[in-house]
Amino acid sequence: MVALVSQENVVALVSRTGRHLQRYNQGRRQVVGCIPYRYKIDDSNSLDIEDMVEVLVISSQKGKGMLFPKGGWELDETKIQAASRETLEEAGVRGTIEAELGEWTFKSRTHDTEYEGYMFPLLVREELDFWPEKTFRQRKWVSVANARECCQHWWMKEALEVLVNRLASQQELDEEEE
Template sequence: MYAMEEMVPLSPPKQRPNQRYTNQGGRRIVGCIPYRFKTSCNSETGEKGVSVNQLEVLVISSQNGGAILFPKGGWEESETMEEAVCREAEEEAGIRGNIEDRLGEWIYVSRRHKANYEGVMFSFIVKEELSEWLECSRERRWVSVEEVKKGCPHIWMKEALDKLVEKLFGGVEHRPVSEVDSRVD
């Protein structure tokens, strides 16, 4: 499925060696939505569970520090898509974890390079946060779904977040921990 933002018929950016490109010269980008849950206990039943309100996603600052976004970057020819996702998560956000679901594909406009890029996003359950990482100049922080919807300037990333929430909760506001136990610390 493709979600379309404004398409720009401009010349492609200068190509980087070892990166994957579309037929039109735009970069192929992969990224993830890193997430974790806080658990709660139902006071009536005593059952532990999770709700959308306890879903936290990890965002990073943009390179210029002006926006929040999810880790993403170029997919190199020498790696699988999944390897690229894990590399970008570690380089940009200093996290390690497990890739889960492919959330979708989007075509979006790179504001910096004025070209149409293809992006693929995955859900990513965080297992480890590193104290040092390659791009530690970027701020990283755990935020709510609502904070991302208010603060992220990229429509396609917000659509990917909606896909994550739908996959995790399927329209239900609360799930027993037994349904998501491998994802809850």
């Protein structure tokens, strides 16, 4: 018996490595990432967007603490492709990437260099059982409030605020249309 597997559901279980394709702008390494999110299914009927949404955080490879998936933007990919790839490699989720949340310049905690970071929201459609960094990272769905507490990077927290404000504004528009 032969089983046919769709290529779009196959994930290479190896992360891209190396920095030879990394993008730089004025000496700053460019990194991209996503804030994976989903709407909770609950019976509370809360209209507060923060009660309706959960975000996915992952453990840091280099230390303690949690963060959102992010990594290097490479020369052979768009920002969105890089954000999607990094999120799949580090968090094992796929979904719909929405409009960019912003750009942040920040200093590395371990190197004396500056980075340019770009973040996107990713509405999760699929959560994989196996992904490239599964053995290196933990992933955890948390409330927005919990993400504010546990996320170790100030710029990612700012991106989270942009996302929450955007979702709240969209919710208000949807309610007005009804």
